[in-house]
Amino acid sequence: MKKLFLLLMFVISNVPAAEPVILVLGDSLSAAYGIERSRGWVALLQDRLQQAGYPHRVVNASISGDTTAGGLSRLPQALEQFQPDILIIELGGNDGLRGLGNDQTRDHLDQMITLARAAHSRPLLLGMMLPPNFGKTFTEKFLQIYRDLAEQRRVPLVPFFLEGVADRPDWMQGDGIHPNAAGQPLMLEHVWAQLQPLLDEEMAGGMGSAHSPTILK
Structure with a gap:
C-alpha cells in the first residue's frame, strides 16, 4: 500500500498544471477591428507574456459592437468555461456612443466585477473616453464612471485606454x-x-493587487 501511495503521489505531482488564463472581455477595440488579428493589442499581449516568462494564456472573448449588457450576459459562461485568473474588462464605449445611460453602464460593469471575484478571477478595468463632439460635460461624466467604480470597488484601472492614441490621426483608422x-x-x-x-x-x-487600485495617470 505504501508503494502504491508513493506511486500515486508521484503521478499527481507530475501532472502538468493548467495554464493560468487571462480573459479579455471587450468590444471592437480588443477584437482587432479593421486590422489583422495578429497585430491587435491582445495578440501582442500574448507575445509579451511569453517574452517576459509568464505562463499565462490569453483568451480573447471580445466582440465588435458589444456593450456592457452584452458582455455581462456572456460573462458567466466565459468564466465557467475558461476559469480565468485575471479578467480584463474593456467595455462601455459603445454604451456611450449609443447613449444607453451612464447608470446602466456603471451597473453592468459593477456586476461584472462581482461575478469575476465570485469566480476567483481578478478584474482589471479599462476606461474609455467619448469623442469630444459629445460635449465636455457628457464626456467627463462618462469617464468618471470608471474612476468612481475603480475607487469604490478597489479595482486596478487604466482610466483612458486610448491615451496618446486617439489624438494621433496617423494611428487611427478612417472612422x-x-x-x-x-x-x-x-x-x-x-x-x-x-x-x-x-x-x-x-x-x-x-x-494584494486584486484589492488595491492602481491608476495610470
Missing part, C-alpha cells in the same frame, strides 16, 4: 474611432502597466 496597427503597441503598454503587478502578485501567491 476616427478605431486605432490602426500602429496604435496597438501603446494600447498594450497601458494595459501592461496595470496587468504586470497582478501577474507578479499571482506568481508570488499573493492577492
Whole structure:
C-alpha cells in the first residue's frame, strides 16, 4: 500500500498544471477591428507574456459592437468555461456612443466585477473616453464612471485606454474611432502597466493587487 501511495503521489505531482488564463472581455477595440488579428493589442499581449516568462494564456472573448449588457450576459459562461485568473474588462464605449445611460453602464460593469471575484478571477478595468463632439460635460461624466467604480470597488484601472492614441490621426483608422496597427503597441503598454503587478502578485501567491487600485495617470 505504501508503494502504491508513493506511486500515486508521484503521478499527481507530475501532472502538468493548467495554464493560468487571462480573459479579455471587450468590444471592437480588443477584437482587432479593421486590422489583422495578429497585430491587435491582445495578440501582442500574448507575445509579451511569453517574452517576459509568464505562463499565462490569453483568451480573447471580445466582440465588435458589444456593450456592457452584452458582455455581462456572456460573462458567466466565459468564466465557467475558461476559469480565468485575471479578467480584463474593456467595455462601455459603445454604451456611450449609443447613449444607453451612464447608470446602466456603471451597473453592468459593477456586476461584472462581482461575478469575476465570485469566480476567483481578478478584474482589471479599462476606461474609455467619448469623442469630444459629445460635449465636455457628457464626456467627463462618462469617464468618471470608471474612476468612481475603480475607487469604490478597489479595482486596478487604466482610466483612458486610448491615451496618446486617439489624438494621433496617423494611428487611427478612417472612422476616427478605431486605432490602426500602429496604435496597438501603446494600447498594450497601458494595459501592461496595470496587468504586470497582478501577474507578479499571482506568481508570488499573493492577492494584494486584486484589492488595491492602481491608476495610470
